[in-house]
Amino acid sequence: MSSGKTDLKRLLVLARWVSWIGHPLVFISLSITVIIILRLANRAGLALLLTLLVTLILPMALLLFWGTRTGRWSDADVSIRSERVRFYSRAIPISAMAVIALWLLRAPAMALRGAVVTLFLLLVAALVNFRIKLSLHALFAFYSAIILLVVHPVVGVIAFALAFLVFWSRLYLARHDLLETLVGASLGLLGGLVTAW
Numbered sequence: 001m002s003s004g005k006t007d008l009k010r011l012l013v014l015a016r017w018v019s020w021i022g023h024p025l026v027f028i029s030l031s032i033t034v035i036i037i038l039r040l041a042n043r044a045g046l047a048l049l050l051t052l053l054v055t056l057i058l059p060m061a062l063l064l065f066w067g068t069r070t071g072r073w074s075d076a077d078v079s080i081r082s083e084r085v086r087f088y089s090r091a092i093p094i095s096a097m098a099v100i101a102l103w104l105l106r107a108p109a110m111a112l113r114g115a116v117v118t119l120f121l122l123l124v125a126a127l128v129n130f131r132i133k134l135s136l137h138a139l140f141a142f143y144s145a146i147i148l149l150v151v152h153p154v155v156g157v158i159a160f161a162l163a164f165l166v167f168w169s170r171l172y173l174a175r176h177d178l179l180e181t182l183v184g185a186s187l188g189l190l191g192g193l194v195t196a197w
Helices: 003-021 024-039 043-069 081-104 109-128 136-151 153-172 178-196
Strands: none
Touching: 003 024, 003 153, 024 043, 024 136, 024 153, 043 081, 043 109, 081 109, 109 136, 109 178, 136 153, 136 178, 153 178
16 A cells, blocks of 8 residues: 555544544533533532533433434434434424523533523524534534633643644545534634633
């Protein structure tokens, strides 16, 4: 095998790994865990983590798993725009339930604000989906990165580096075009700013 083909294969493997790590469910789950460890390393943090696990992370994971397994969508990224209509109609109520649970449990202001902004971002993404299939990977990578930057600058810089790699991977794998990736990243940055400040 020539070195050029080997390099292309390595780039493809890297792009797939970055895309997997940058999957919204993975990136958000890791970010939430890091934020709770850095900001709420006590019983309140554990309660918050368990609440988000039960009301948001596990239901979203099951939604993606069953949707893929039953053929509602072609993959866990819900890559086909027409399939995203069914995804959003289920993901938005799950996100709304997480907001209600956090509000009832009197979660810290930043956590509740983050849940509300996440719900709003999903609503905007669903509306935008009528025109383009924005990159949810880019959206939630940049959303998480800006929040992490405020929580801990070093962790935030690492998250931003990963967010840019996610941006690249979505383009490299041809899952999105430049406009779809830019719109996702821009919404994520805006959402992160609203949540963090």
